[in-house]
Amino acid sequence: MTRPRYLPGDLAVWLLILAELAVFALLFVGFAVARAFDPATFAAGRAELHPGVGLASTLSLIVASYLVATATVGYRRGRDGTAVRLWLALLVSLAYTLGKLWEYGQLYGAGYHLGSDTFFMFYFFLTFFHFLHVVVGQGVLLALARKARRPWQDDRDTNAMESGACYWHMVDLVWLALFPLLYVVA
Template identity: 45%
Template sequence: MNAQAEIQMKQLPGDFAIWLFILAELSVFALFFILYAITRARFPEMFAEGQAQLNVLAGVGNTLALLTSSWFVVRAQQKVHAGQKGGNVFLTLALVSACVYLWIKSAEYQHSVALGFDLSTNDFYFFYYGLTAFHMFHVILGMLILMLLMLQNWRGKYRSGRMNEFESGACYWHMVDLLWLVLFPLVYIL
């Protein structure tokens, strides 16, 4: 293995700018998670009562939808990188999985509101709606990025050695997935 190949193996996938953006996004979420933890420590009974009203199975469904979607993005990236057809099929499946997440989350919101729980109910619901809606916004943005990747792939923009933009989009999508893997147990289980 030559030195240049060794250096390339150690580089992060995607563009450096996406990693700065991901770091900024993770920092914002970390701040929200800290505020959530502090408020939860102050009002443990309120948070326990709020969590008891949440549908953990819906949270598990959302987790499975996002994990599945990330797997499809990985498969799409592998196909595109190898110059094989089928990358857009996997991106489409990733988008379908993301739509499943949005459908479950929307049904969950409707159910909570029907029970009389909204942003103003108490601090738990303020954080529940705030954190999950902020995450849902990132899911929607990620879906738009995946659609752009599909369009660019359809136009033949990506191939081995020209994957930087595709990898950046995939990294963003995986960040969204990672955030849910922290958010789900934090809000629904712990």
């Protein structure tokens, strides 16, 4: 007999995720429209970015998402190692955080900021908004790792673990759209 399918996590978290994705989608559309009206400014701005840092950030978030996914499956099945995988995900995700802070420092030192031009207004707003979501997600991973260390309880409630994992995957998904939009697409 097959188990009925269900939406992982809490409905409120899914509503939050959908709202956040809608905000990011509007910002992406604004970016695309502005780029269509001034491609030279956007090409010049993109040339000042550090694509190696962007790629390293992408890889760190993908690896962290893999670790979160395997931790969630392990937690659901009552296996050991959930907390370790979540701690590793948090550690790996710090490469994104540190890389983004380094890149902000480099750009700011070169004289770029929100008011430099339209490209940098979008770049700093989009990436900092995403950065804040990553930091919140790292806090969620920390809380989940601490929860996973506790002895198993009979009910094995997975709602918090699945909700946190869904939020983290949303953060990763947004970056997978942001990286090519900012660093790659002409």
